[in-house]
Each structure stands twice: as C-alpha cells, then as structure tokens.
Amino acid sequence: xSEYLVLIYAEEAALGASAPEMFNxxxxxxxxxxxxxxxxxxxxxxxxxxxxxxxxxRDAAGKLVVTDGAxxxxxxxxxxxxxxxxxxxxxxxxxxxxxxxxxxxxxxxPIRVFD
Amino acid sequence: MRRDDVExxxxxxxRHEWGFVLAAxxxxxGDIDVAEECVQDAFGRAVAAWxxxxxxxxxxxWLTTVxxxxxxxxxRHDASRTRALSVAGATEDVADNDVHDERLRLIxxxxxxxxxxxxxxxxxxxxLCGLTTSEVARAFLVSESTMAARLTRGKKKIRDARIPYRxxxxxxxxxxxxxxxxxxxxxxxxxxxxxxxxxxVRRDLxxxxxxxxxxxxxxxxxxxxxxxxxxxxxxxxxxxxxxxDEDGTLALLSEQDRSRWDREAIDEGRALVRRALASGSxxxxxxxxxxxxxxxxxxxxxxxxxREIVGLYDVLMRSWPSPVVALNRAVAVSFxxxxxxxxxxxxxxxxxxxxxxxxxxxxxxxDVLRRLxxxxxxxxxxxxxxxxxxxxVERLFLRRRLRELEV
Numbered sequence: 001x002s003e004y005l006v007l008i009y010a011e012e013a014a015l016g017a018s019a020p021e022m023f024n025x026x027x028x029x030x031x032x033x034x035x036x037x038x039x040x041x042x043x044x045x046x047x048x049x050x051x052x053x054x055x056x057x058r059d060a061a062g063k064l065v066v067t068d069g070a071x072x073x074x075x076x077x078x079x080x081x082x083x084x085x086x087x088x089x090x091x092x093x094x095x096x097x098x099x100x101x102x103x104x105x106x107x108x109x110p111i112r113v114f115d
Numbered sequence: 116m117r118r119d120d121v122e123x124x125x126x127x128x129x130r131h132e133w134g135f136v137l138a139a140x141x142x143x144x145g146d147i148d149v150a151e152e153c154v155q156d157a158f159g160r161a162v163a164a165w166x167x168x169x170x171x172x173x174x175x176x177w178l179t180t181v182x183x184x185x186x187x188x189x190x191r192h193d194a195s196r197t198r199a200l201s202v203a204g205a206t207e208d209v210a211d212n213d214v215h216d217e218r219l220r221l222i223x224x225x226x227x228x229x230x231x232x233x234x235x236x237x238x239x240x241x242x243l244c245g246l247t248t249s250e251v252a253r254a255f256l257v258s259e260s261t262m263a264a265r266l267t268r269g270k271k272k273i274r275d276a277r278i279p280y281r282x283x284x285x286x287x288x289x290x291x292x293x294x295x296x297x298x299x300x301x302x303x304x305x306x307x308x309x310x311x312x313x314x315x316v317r318r319d320l321x322x323x324x325x326x327x328x329x330x331x332x333x334x335x336x337x338x339x340x341x342x343x344x345x346x347x348x349x350x351x352x353x354x355x356x357x358x359x360d361e362d363g364t365l366a367l368l369s370e371q372d373r374s375r376w377d378r379e380a381i382d383e384g385r386a387l388v389r390r391a392l393a394s395g396s397x398x399x400x401x402x403x404x405x406x407x408x409x410x411x412x413x414x415x416x417x418x419x420x421x422r423e424i425v426g427l428y429d430v431l432m433r434s435w436p437s438p439v440v441a442l443n444r445a446v447a448v449s450f451x452x453x454x455x456x457x458x459x460x461x462x463x464x465x466x467x468x469x470x471x472x473x474x475x476x477x478x479x480x481x482d483v484l485r486r487l488x489x490x491x492x493x494x495x496x497x498x499x500x501x502x503x504x505x506x507x508v509e510r511l512f513l514r515r516r517l518r519e520l521e522v
Contacts, residue, residue: 002277088279089229090287110276 001085003042003111004092010079010103012049022102029100037084040095044082076104083111116169124170125161132175133245134330138217139179141280143186147242147270150182153189157182218243219334220280222327226295227278234269235298241266243330244323254305254320292335296344296400299327303348308506315359315508321352339396346387346404350411353380365512369416381411399435402427421451438467446479454483474503478513485520494520 015023034041050070057065070077082099086092089108096108136157140150157178171177225238233255240246240254252262272278283291306320328345335341357371366372388408391401406427413419428444441464449457461480470476481496494517501513 088277088281089227090279090281090283092277093229108276112275 001087002092002113004084004086004096005109005111006044006082006084006092006096006099007078007107007109008080008082008099008101009076009105009107010101011076012051012079012103013075015079015103016049018103026100026102033098033100037095037098040084040086042083042085044080046080047078049079050077079104116166118166121162121165121170124165124174125158128161128174128178129158129245131326132178134218134221134243135175136178136182137242137245138221140182140186141221142217143183144190147273149189150186151242153182153185154178156185218330219282222295222331222334223282223291224273224278224280226291226298227273228291228294229276229278230269230272232298232301234265234272235294236301237262237265238269239298239327240302240323243327246323250319254302254317288338292338292340295331296340299324299331300344300347300400302327303351307351308509313507315365315506316355321348321355324348325352337394339391339394340398340400342387342391343396343398343400343402343404346384346391347400347407349380349387350384350404350407353377353384353411359508363508363511364515365508367512368410373413373415376411384408384411397430397434399431402431402434406431419450421447425451438464438469439473441467442470442473442476442479446482449479449483449486454486457483458487472503474500474509477503481513481516485516490520 030046034044053068053070055067055069055071057067059065084092084095086095089110092108092110096106099106133154137147137150137154140153141147144150144153160181161174161178165171221242222239225242226235230238237251237255240251241248246254248263248266249259251266252259255262257265302320303324306317306322306324308315309317309320325345325348328341328348331341332345353376354368354371356377357373357375358366360366384404385408388401388404391398392405406424409420409424409427424447425444428440428447431440432444442461445457445460445464448460458480461476461483464470464476467476477496477500481493481500484490484493484496497513497517497520501510501517504510504513
C-alpha cells in the first residue's frame with residue numbers, strides 16, 4: 001500500500017461568488033466522500049482562502065522575509081487536501097475521482113517514503 | 116555455428132522477442148530498470164552460447180530463462196533492490212505464466228494516461244519494440260541525452276507514482292485502450308510520412324507500429340478499435356511500394372500504379388475491417404480503416420467511391436471531431452462534389468489554430484485552386500505549403516507542382 005496526497009484546487013473567485021446552497025451541497029458531498037472511502041482515508045482538511053496565507057522565504061543574505069499571500073499566485077489555488085491510502089495509481093485515481101471539486105480539480109501526488 | 120548466422124538470429128530476437136522477454140522479466144524483478152539490465156545481459160550471453168551450441172529452437176524462451184535467472188541473482192545479491200520492488204502489481208501471482216498477458220501488462224503500463232504522450236511512445240518503442248535509446252531519439256528527432264532523460268523520467272514516474280503493471284479493469288478498458296492505440300498510431304504516422312529528412316517513409320517505425328498493433332490484436336482480438344488500427348496500418352502500408360516514383364518523387368494516390376499494391380495485404384486488411392464493422396463499432400480507427408479500404412478496393416482513381424468516403428468522414432466527425440479529420444473530409448468533398456465545394460469546406464478551416472502550421476491544409480487548398488484553374492492563388496498556396504513542409508520527398512512534389520503552374 002502507498003499513500004497519496006490528493007490536492008484540491010479551486011478557483012477562489014468562483015468559490016467566493018457561489019451561492020450558500022452550492023457551498024452546502026459541496027460540504028455534503030465531502031461528507032459522503034468521507035463515508036464512502038473511510039477505509040482509505042488517512043486524513044484531510046479544508047484550507048482558509050489564500051488571502052489568509054502568509055509566505056516565508058529567505059533572501060540572499062539569509063534573512064527571513066515574511067509576505068502576505070500564497071507562495072505562488074495562481075488562478076486556481078490549493079483549497080484543501082486528503083491523504084489516502086491506495087495499492088497503486090489506478091486505485092488512487094479511482095478514489096481521487098470521487099473528491100468533489102466543483103471549482104477546479106484535484107492533483108494526485110505519491111507521498112515520498114524515505115528508507 | 117557461423118558468427119553471421121548467430122548475429123542475424125540475435126538481431127531477429129531483438130526485433131521480435133525483446134518486449135516478450137522484458138515483460139516476463141519485469142514480473143520477476145518488479146522493476147523495469149533492473150529487468151532491462153537483465154534482458155540486456157541475456158542478449159549479451161546469447162552471443163557466446165549460441166555460437167558454441169547453436170541458436171535455440173525458441174530463442175525467446177531461452178532469453179527469458181536466462182534473463183529471469185539473472186534477475187533472481189541480482190535481487191539475491193542486492194537487498195536494496197529487493198526492497199525497491201516497485202512496479203505495483205508486478206509480482207502478484209508470478210506462477211501465472213501467460214506470456215502474452217505479460218506483454219499486454221507492459222503495453223498498458225507504458226501507455227498509461229498519467230504519462231505524457233511523448234513518454235508513452237518512447238517507452239513503448241524502447242520497452243516493447245526493443246529499440247535502443249539512440250534509435251528512439253533518432254525516430255523523434257531529439258538528442259540522445261534528451262531521449263535518455265525522457266525515458267528515465269517515465270520509468271521514475273511509473274515507480275514513484277506506482278503506475279500498476281496490470282491490464283485495466285473492464286470498465287476502464289475503452290479509455291485506457293484509446294491511449295494505447297493513439298500511441299501506436301503516432302508511431303505509424305511518424306513512420307508513414309517522416310516529419311522530415313530525405314526519405315518519405317521510415318520503414319522501421321512503420322514495422323514497429325505494425326508489430327505493436329499485431330501484438331495488441333493478438334491479445335485483444337475482440338476489440339473493434341484494435342482490429343481497426345491493425346487494418347488501417349495493413350491497408351495503408353499495402354500501398355507503400357507505389358508512394359514514391361523511381362526518381363524519388365511523391366506519387367499521389369491518383370498517380371499510383373495500383374497493380375503494384377500488395378493485394379494479399381489488402382485482402383487481409385479488408386477482412387479485418389469487415390470484422391471490426393460487424394461489431395457495429397464506429398470507433399475512429401474502425402472508420403479510418405474503412406476509408407482506407409474504400410481506396411484499396413477502387414480499381415482506379417476514377418472508380419473511387421467518394422460519396423462513401425465522405426459518408427464515412429461524416430460519421431468519423433461525429434465520433435471523433437478534429438480539424439485534421441475535417442481537412443481530410445474537405446478533400447474528399449472536393450472529389451465527390453467538385454473542387455468548388457472542396458474550396459468552400461477548406462476555406463472554413465482557415466482559422467483553425469491546430470492547422471495553422473500543418474502544411475497539408477495549404478497543399479489541399481493549392482490542389483483545389485489548381486483544379487479550378489486559379490493558377491496565381493494556387494501558386495501562393497503551394498509556396499505556403501512548401502514553407503511548412505520539412506520532408507524532402509514532399510517538398511520535391513510541391514516544387515514540381517509549382518513549376519507546372521509557371522508554364
């Protein structure tokens with residue numbers, strides 16, 4: 001078995017502009033996803049919007065620079081994630097394809113294992 | 116045993132047994148890289164062994180046994196590699212010795228949609244057809260180091276993301292199969308009209324594509340699109356002798372000496388098309404093969420049933436809409452309904468971004484303009500096609516047309 005991170009990307013503007021019922025439906029779908037895939041789920045969370053993000057980098061002199069906003073400015077931002085366990089990529093895709101992502105899509109990344 | 120005979124037998128085994136031996140060895144190693152090393156080693160050992168004891172009756176079985184034995188040795192001596200048993204699903208039920216299935220597993224692994232199409236094609240040629248990295252690089256006109264990096268990245272993704280070494284479940288088969296067929300078709304089209312260079316056709320690529328299609332057809336005889344792709348390759352290739360004149364210029368379908376078409380291949384292809392169509396499939400390769408069959412069946416260019424061809428393109432446009440299909444349909448329309456109608460259909464495609472640098476749009480326009488007697492416009496279109504075409508044989512043809520229009 002391997003672990004995969006399923007990153008949920010969403011267009012924040014569209015998400016923010018959506019009606020409350022749409023948001024409620026999406027949350028209900030996430031609950032259903034969680035129930036249906038309980039055996040494979042190892043964790044997961046929704047994230048606050050990138051407007052709440054703070055990025056930390058070090059400049060050339062090694063001094064910490066704290067800035068407002070996400071690390072990379074993109075139209076579709078990371079909005080949440082699941083950690084799942086699956087036997088292989090096909091099994092991981094089968095689970096990830098059920099993740100509700102009405103404002104974008106999901107990315108599947110194998111979690112690296114260090115010997 | 117003479118060295119020449121042994122070398123010929125080894126070369127033959129490379130062509131026909133590599134994929135088979137590798138696929139069977141991956142099952143032991145669970146790792147494509149280790150399996151490749153072991154198979155390479157087995158081919159190396161074959162030279163001396165076959166020189167002294169003769170070429171075995173079944174070279175593939177001999178090579179598989181030696182490669183697998185080597186794999187077990189490697190894994191025993193290198194514990195870190197045993198830990199890296201990395202191709203998901205590879206070592207399940209090793210007792211199952213269905214070698215054909217082994218190759219099928221490898222095909223679906225190489226052509227997994229999680230890999231880029233360039234990577235899929237490169238892996239298929241390297242792992243299933245046994246081409247060396249430099250041969251694959253030459254086939255796709257990139258440097259050997261670029262191709263080596265692409266192959267390494269592909270194998271690393273298979274390992275790290277755990278792309279399974281397995282034939283997909285029935286429900287996923289149509290979609291996954293389409294990726295495999297597209298990859299094989301790309302190998303074929305690249306070989307059938309080489310993107311550049313002095314030869315029109317790259318026999319090696321055509322033969323590799325045919326070999327892959329035959330392999331797949333043998334493994335999945337009831338999949339209409341697989342049958343269709345094989346038929347398309349067989350029927351298109353049946354004309355290969357006549358596509359270039361003795362003086363090296365391109366001969367169009369209308370100019371080809373049909374008595375030199377490979378009748379046996381055409382009969383084989385037609386039987387395959389009939390079989391694929393009987394299933395009621397309107398898959399794109401089935402339809403493309405059906406179109407190729409209509410051309411193959413016509414006794415002369417004049418006898419071509421263009422109405423039937425346009426009809427088949429109409430069905431194809433519904434199941435597989437693409438600008439290239441639309442272009443081919445427009446050309447068929449120019450013969451079914453006359454060049455005016457063809458020109459209208461071609462003009463409608465002028466803004467297609469996918470055709471912007473596709474020389475065949477300009478040459479198709481040039482041809483209908485020439486047939487309509489619009490010489491000046493035809494010349495401009497031929498010049499445009501010439502600027503976009505890098506294959507020398509095709510260029511020679513376009514220059515010939517330009518000269519004819521100057522007279």
